[in-house]
Amino acid sequence: MTCTVAVLGLGAMGLPMASRLATRLTVHGFDIAEPRLRLAEAAGVRTFASAREAAEDADALLLAVRNGEQLNDVLFGADGVASVLKPGAVVILTSTVGTEAIPETVARLAEFGVGLVDAPLSGGPKRAGEGDLLIVVGAEPQALEAARPVLELLASTLTVVGDKPGDGQALKTVNQLLCGVHIAAAAEALALADALGLDQARTLAALEAGAAGSFMLSNRGPRILEAYSEDGAEVLSRLDIFVKDMGIVGKATRAAGLAAPVAAAAEQLFLLGQTQGLAAADDSAVIKVVAPAKRTV
Numbered sequence: 018m019t020c021t022v023a024v025l026g027l028g029a030m031g032l033p034m035a036s037r038l039a040t041r042l043t044v045h046g047f048d049i050a051e052p053r054l055r056l057a058e059a060a061g062v063r064t065f066a067s068a069r070e071a072a073e074d075a076d077a078l079l080l081a082v083r084n085g086e087q088l089n090d091v092l093f094g095a096d097g098v099a100s101v102l103k104p105g106a107v108v109i110l111t112s113t114v115g116t117e118a119i120p121e122t123v124a125r126l127a128e129f130g131v132g133l134v135d136a137p138l139s140g141g142p143k144r145a146g147e148g149d150l151l152i153v154v155g156a157e158p159q160a161l162e163a164a165r166p167v168l169e170l171l172a173s174t175l176t177v178v179g180d181k182p183g184d185g186q187a188l189k190t191v192n193q194l195l196c197g198v199h200i201a202a203a204a205e206a207l208a209l210a211d212a213l214g215l216d217q218a219r220t221l222a223a224l225e226a227g228a229a230g231s232f233m234l235s236n237r238g239p240r241i242l243e244a245y246s247e248d249g250a251e252v253l254s255r256l257d258i259f260v261k262d263m264g265i266v267g268k269a270t271r272a273a274g275l276a277a278p279v280a281a282a283a284e285q286l287f288l289l290g291q292t293q294g295l296a297a298a299d300d301s302a303v304i305k306v307v308a309p310a311k312r313t314v
Contacts, residue, residue: 033146085118104130132160137189155184199233
């Protein structure tokens, strides 16, 4: 298969995605952190000294950015890469940035003959490296077909939700409402177990086996139990990511005129965690907002 894909940002998600893609495709990579470049090279990724060099002549550009502002800067800023992409290339946006940033991005990319594939994903670093992600896509058919070699290597579940960019962001917003609420609920439940004198690990195992079980409980539960350790849980998903994502959920629900009190309550817990210095901690640390200290007796 002849396809060159540039991956900009070789962080927690970017590196395993680039590594997975390099098993079948030609992959160019860039990151500002030298150690990440070395890891990428070891995985078969050809690395470059700048984002523009990595993106030049690529058939697809895979982006994992933090928000709409960063998306705009990477593509159209002073060192933006949009101008070096060849006509017919596609930008695959894997981030959750909300729907607001999408129309202008589509219009500006079209000036260069480049399409946008709105493809936010879910699953975490381990599943990214195994090609086991959920990816929801909004894209025009021609752009989607150009991106398929990339998407099908990364996804075990690839769901096309609409034929225009923005549709993927809309569904991912719904997804993040549930994820944020589930993490907050799991933290509250395990804090209650501790307050009632129950062994948290046994409680978690019991809950997973019953009707209260969920993916987020099983995924975050063990990390929630590590939140009070000296170093906390390994950071696989920063708490401030859910501050951003639940903010996107809040904007969407207000724009739709929809009351979402449960989502709003979860957002407040993540915001409190951020103000308490937990922004860079794993999102499982939200239990420390509910229960600042673990029982010792």
